[in-house]
Amino acid sequence: MEPSSEAVPPQAGTCRYPGCGSPARPRGGQSGARPRYCGNAVTEDRDGIPVTVVHDAMTAFRRRRELDGDTSSTGETRPVTAAITRAGAIRDDAVAAAGQLAAQLDIHAAAGHVRSDGHRAERPSPGDNL
Numbered sequence: 001m002e003p004s005s006e007a008v009p010p011q012a013g014t015c016r017y018p019g020c021g022s023p024a025r026p027r028g029g030q031s032g033a034r035p036r037y038c039g040n041a042v043t044e045d046r047d048g049i050p051v052t053v054v055h056d057a058m059t060a061f062r063r064r065r066e067l068d069g070d071t072s073s074t075g076e077t078r079p080v081t082a083a084i085t086r087a088g089a090i091r092d093d094a095v096a097a098a099g100q101l102a103a104q105l106d107i108h109a110a111a112g113h114v115r116s117d118g119h120r121a122e123r124p125s126p127g128d129n130l
């Protein structure tokens with residue numbers, strides 16, 4: 001019958017980011033709501049990947065969702081993983097295309113096909129007709 005201490009509300013003035021015990025930012029002025037997050041950029045270990053997180057309402061919301069369960073977090077991390085994979089593939093394509101372009105330019109330059117006035121490249125120069 002004891003009250004559940006699953007989620008103990010942090011003390012007032014303490015950052016509410018999960019697992020953070022830093023004091024929240026001081027209030028900017030005499031009025032207005034007191035900040036509930038410290039605003040520190042903290043590097044966390046996420047599956048072996050260091051991730052820098054600035055403690056604010058949005059990052060705390062995301063972190064709580066991640067901690068709540070894998071069912072919601074998998075739906076959230078998959079698009080990011082897919083986007084990273086896609087970005088890597090696009091980058092590889094761009095690098096390959098740049099390499100091919102450089103190779104083609106070298107071939108054309110060696111064959112004399114690339115000139116400042118490309119239209120005359122395959123025509124005899126006017127001096128030949130005289």
Ligand SMILES: [Zn+2]
Pocket residue numbers: 015016017020021022037038039040055
């Ligand atoms: Zn914090």
